[in-house]
Amino acid sequence: MVVRWIAAMLVFAIVAGVGLIGFGNFQTGIDEEVFYDIEGANSFALVFAIAVVVAFVAYAAVEYAQTRSLSSITRQFDTRTIVLMPVAIAINIVLGAAVASALKIPIYLDSIGTILVGVLAGPIPGALTGLLTNLLWTYVVPPPFNSGAAAAFAVVAVVIGVMAGFIGRAGWLRPRPNRPMRSLVLWAIVTVAVIAGMSYLAYLGYLAIIGPIAVEVANDNAAFVVLGYLALALVAGNVLGLLYLLFARRDLTAAFVVVGGLLTGIVAALISAPIAAGVFGGVTGAGTDFLVAAFRQAGLDVANATLGQGLISDPIDKVTTFFVVYLIIIALPLRAKARFPQGERLVERGDGTPTDDDGWRGATA
Amino acid sequence: MARSDRLTEAAAGRGLPDFLGRPGPTAYHRLNPLTKATIATTSAVAAVALGGLIGPAVLLAVAVIAPAIAARVLRDLARTSVLLALPIAISALVVNLFFYPEGQTELFRIGPVVATAEGLRFALEILARIMAISGAVTLFYLTTHSSDLVIDLERRGISSRVAFVANASVQTVPAMVERAGQITDAQRARGLDTEGSVWRRLRGIVPIVGPVILGSIAEVEERTMALEARGFTRPGRRTLLWAPADRLAESLVRWALLVGVVALIVVRVTGILP
Amino acid sequence: MTLTLAGVGYRYAGASQAALLDVDLELRAGEVVGLAGASESGKTTLCLVAAGLAPRAIGGLLRGRIAIDGADIDTWPMHRLSQQVGIGFQSPANQLSQVAVTAFEEVAFGPMNLALPRDEVLGRTWGALETLGIVGLAERDPRRLSGGQQQLLAIAGLLAMRPAHLVLDEPTAQLDPQGTRLVTDALARLATDGASILVAEQKADVLAALTSRTVVLAAGRVVLTGATEDVLRDPRLPELGVTPPAAVRMRHAMRGGGVDAGLLDEALTGA
Numbered sequence: 001m002v003v004r005w006i007a008a009m010l011v012f013a014i015v016a017g018v019g020l021i022g023f024g025n026f027q028t029g030i031d032e033e034v035f036y037d038i039e040g041a042n043s044f045a046l047v048f049a050i051a052v053v054v055a056f057v058a059y060a061a062v063e064y065a066q067t068r069s070l071s072s073i074t075r076q077f078d079t080r081t082i083v084l085m086p087v088a089i090a091i092n093i094v095l096g097a098a099v100a101s102a103l104k105i106p107i108y109l110d111s112i113g114t115i116l117v118g119v120l121a122g123p124i125p126g127a128l129t130g131l132l133t134n135l136l137w138t139y140v141v142p143p144p145f146n147s148g149a150a151a152a153f154a155v156v157a158v159v160i161g162v163m164a165g166f167i168g169r170a171g172w173l174r175p176r177p178n179r180p181m182r183s184l185v186l187w188a189i190v191t192v193a194v195i196a197g198m199s200y201l202a203y204l205g206y207l208a209i210i211g212p213i214a215v216e217v218a219n220d221n222a223a224f225v226v227l228g229y230l231a232l233a234l235v236a237g238n239v240l241g242l243l244y245l246l247f248a249r250r251d252l253t254a255a256f257v258v259v260g261g262l263l264t265g266i267v268a269a270l271i272s273a274p275i276a277a278g279v280f281g282g283v284t285g286a287g288t289d290f291l292v293a294a295f296r297q298a299g300l301d302v303a304n305a306t307l308g309q310g311l312i313s314d315p316i317d318k319v320t321t322f323f324v325v326y327l328i329i330i331a332l333p334l335r336a337k338a339r340f341p342q343g344e345r346l347v348e349r350g351d352g353t354p355t356d357d358d359g360w361r362g363a364t365a
Numbered sequence: 366m367a368r369s370d371r372l373t374e375a376a377a378g379r380g381l382p383d384f385l386g387r388p389g390p391t392a393y394h395r396l397n398p399l400t401k402a403t404i405a406t407t408s409a410v411a412a413v414a415l416g417g418l419i420g421p422a423v424l425l426a427v428a429v430i431a432p433a434i435a436a437r438v439l440r441d442l443a444r445t446s447v448l449l450a451l452p453i454a455i456s457a458l459v460v461n462l463f464f465y466p467e468g469q470t471e472l473f474r475i476g477p478v479v480a481t482a483e484g485l486r487f488a489l490e491i492l493a494r495i496m497a498i499s500g501a502v503t504l505f506y507l508t509t510h511s512s513d514l515v516i517d518l519e520r521r522g523i524s525s526r527v528a529f530v531a532n533a534s535v536q537t538v539p540a541m542v543e544r545a546g547q548i549t550d551a552q553r554a555r556g557l558d559t560e561g562s563v564w565r566r567l568r569g570i571v572p573i574v575g576p577v578i579l580g581s582i583a584e585v586e587e588r589t590m591a592l593e594a595r596g597f598t599r600p601g602r603r604t605l606l607w608a609p610a611d612r613l614a615e616s617l618v619r620w621a622l623l624v625g626v627v628a629l630i631v632v633r634v635t636g637i638l639p
Numbered sequence: 640m641t642l643t644l645a646g647v648g649y650r651y652a653g654a655s656q657a658a659l660l661d662v663d664l665e666l667r668a669g670e671v672v673g674l675a676g677a678s679e680s681g682k683t684t685l686c687l688v689a690a691g692l693a694p695r696a697i698g699g700l701l702r703g704r705i706a707i708d709g710a711d712i713d714t715w716p717m718h719r720l721s722q723q724v725g726i727g728f729q730s731p732a733n734q735l736s737q738v739a740v741t742a743f744e745e746v747a748f749g750p751m752n753l754a755l756p757r758d759e760v761l762g763r764t765w766g767a768l769e770t771l772g773i774v775g776l777a778e779r780d781p782r783r784l785s786g787g788q789q790q791l792l793a794i795a796g797l798l799a800m801r802p803a804h805l806v807l808d809e810p811t812a813q814l815d816p817q818g819t820r821l822v823t824d825a826l827a828r829l830a831t832d833g834a835s836i837l838v839a840e841q842k843a844d845v846l847a848a849l850t851s852r853t854v855v856l857a858a859g860r861v862v863l864t865g866a867t868e869d870v871l872r873d874p875r876l877p878e879l880g881v882t883p884p885a886a887v888r889m890r891h892a893m894r895g896g897g898v899d900a901g902l903l904d905e906a907l908t909g910a
Binding site: 533537 | 692717733734737738747749756760768775782793
């Protein structure tokens with residue numbers, strides 16, 4: 001067991017090291033004609049994500065070499081999970097394609113299925129759902145639903161699935177209704193503090209990267225202003241919905257939904273920005289391109305413009321997605337969710353099978 | 366021979382029915398699906414790694430258009446890949462033409478936004494790259510059945526359960542769209558407004574998306590039982606009725622393409638060659 | 640092969656009440672047994688328990704003994720049990736594997752999962768298609784078939800597993816009259832060929848046509864059992880939530896109205 005983890009961590013360190021050094025010690029060391037200005041600082045998240053995936057493969061390889069099977073991984077894949085995954089993948093693709101083509105708003109809504117599987121079944125099924133979504137979306141799905149860009153972002157989807165798996169495992173999406181007002185207010189304050197803290201850190205980082213150009217950002221360009229308000233409106237919509245959940249249903253989990261979504265969104269933005277910048281020059285044909293244009297107008301280079309766009313779109317998108325996933329989970333009857341590998345962490349404490357007695361026995365096969 | 370007679374004869378013969386594993390119409394179609402997938406992926410990656418305008422254009426001609434002519438799918442390819450690339454192409458053109466702060470040479474002005482020559486060049490480079498990627502992927506899509514690729518991968522060792530998920534996803538996407546259409550009709554009959562302002566349409570989506578998602582998830586329980594009743598829980602490989610053919614020559618080509626593309630990336634990243 | 644349920648009870652996961660209590664049932668080779676009862680009386684639960692899906696696939700708690708030819712099946716995994724007992728459900732579309740592009744591959748799905756040799760898989764698939772009389776559908780897309788045809792396809796898929804018993808939970812419930820006729824005709828042919836079937840049905844006419852013996856459930860317990868014609872004539876049926884066949888209702892109505900029901904009997908059994 002230990003050998004596997006050591007192997008995984010070793011591989012992670014090697015791949016991460018090579019990646020970071022290869023990108024030139026946090027300076028542009030790449031042929032600029034090709035990869036459009038990716039800076040090492042911007043792409044560390046991508047390097048780490050790739051390192052995690054490769055480390056996982058190393059872990060699996062060692063386990064296979066040791067035991068000729070992959071039981072610690074395949075245990076998370078019971079029939080019910082396998083049946084859910086195509087449904088989740090289809091939800092991702094259909095909603096994602098619809099939003100990208102019909103509604104030009106700066107969110108994606110293509111991870112609802114991934115996060116749902118991650119939360120219900122675990123990190124590995126979630127990761128696989130994300131991976132297959134993006135691969136199938138480019139190579140297999142027929143027009144008008146296919147997307148030429150999706151496959152390049154497969155690693156982002158994988159990481160989203162993994163994070164959702166751990167968030168579900170930690171019980172963050174367990175309903176916590178009918179809490180006293182006291183604890184609701186306390187948690188609301190904690191959530192706002194966490195959001196404020198993360199925003200402040202983001203702002204600091206933003207200043208550090210932008211630095212001398214910061215002066216030009218105070219821009220009265222109409223496009224920028226309109227988009228700013230649109231982003232604000234989406235944030236406001238989310239906040240209102242979550243406040244409703246928090247205070248009308250007195251459900252504490254709303255706070256966890258916000259924090260989980262923000263974390264996932266920020267990580268996703270960090271990983272996807274270098275891909276969008278380096279491969280597509282920042283534009284992927286979705287509604288988010290307007291934001292990129294706005295940042296470009298403000299004077300940022302491609303890499304930073306993409307990162308800026310991501311740091312606005314992704315957290316909003318992921319908070320919305322987690323919100324939707326939470327609504328789905330509350331709406332599902334107990335029978336539909338309890339038998340999933342992580343199903344028990346999604347039901348209120350106290351909903352359980354009565355204990356065995358009097359000759360009653362559970363499944364033994 | 367009438368179709369029913371053919372099938373009855375096949376039933377008597379107890380052999381593989383002729384409608385399974387039918388070879389494709391052209392030599393390109395008959396290539397192993399993994400080969401075609403490798404061609405598509407390495408072309409796409411190479412288009413990114415080459416950069417500039419000439420590289421992707423040459424790649425497009427050699428790795429996309431030429432095989433498309435050989436496979437007699439050029440017209441479909443042109444139509445489909447242009448449609449696929451259109452949204453990105455428009456975005457790339459508009460964003461980079463007008464919002465390219467590094468540009469100095471002004472071409473023309475529309476109000477406050479300035480079109481620059483450098484921006485135009487950047488936009489064209491991205492366009493060339495996008496067309497190459499879109500063409501490569503569409504060529505694969507037009508010449509290969511996804512189920513053939515999954516069968517081939519399963520033969521090579523991919524888990525049967527992963528293969529199941531891939532195959533089932535391909536069927537579920539159109540099924541879900543159909544279901545959404547049925548629910549939309551039902552909701553319209555109940556007075557749902559699907560035209561009108563963006564806000565109205567947005568609000569109109571919720572009564573459709575909800576039942577589609579919840580309905581699909583509710584079915585998972587029964588589908589799980591139906592699958593388990595047909596031996597799905599048995600661990601290990603399952604029997605395949607047929608598998609696409611593979612040749613040594615194709616295997617060599619696949620490896621050559623892979624090595625070539627990796628070498629290309631290394632060369633470009635380390636900046637050895639201009 | 641005999642499937643025996645002795646003193647069987649079952650509780651769904653998270654439920655406080657048992658869905659089945661004290662059920663004794665024996666399914667012998669070559670018998671077609673009917674299962675009747677109001678909705679929520681436990682018919683579906685009994686089908687799931689007999690096939691082993693409860694508790695294996697859906698959790699919950701079991702009581703009592705289930706045996707095949709005397710051997711306890713508690714430790715048998717689902718893929719072993721599915722080769723002894725096949726179970727079909729009400730919804731035709733939900734039974735499709737979703738990975739088959741032709742009906743042939745759909746039927747072959749089960750044998751393929753069992754990792755049987757290729758020729759065995761092909762032989763069983765053709766055989767199942769012939770038994771159900773749907774060889775002509777082999778090339779068709781399963782999703783484009785009618786409900787009745789999809790149900791036949793589902794049953795063919797089960798038969799390809801060569802189970803000793805078939806358990807069918809209201810196979811005609813979601814079908815139109817044409818589909819119902821298609822399925823009941825096919826089941827009648829199977830019965831004449833000596834198949835062992837347990838079929839749950841609300842439609843008493845179907846029970847009358849197919850089954851030799853019927854078991855009636857109410858609130859999870861067996862309340863009536865015997866030869867089908869006797870059970871269907873029992874006056875308690877309506878209060879148990881089962882609608883007797885048309886002929887029986889007519890007889891009751893005639894007697895109630897003081898008319899001699901003998902004429903009806905003659906008409907039905909005679910010329």
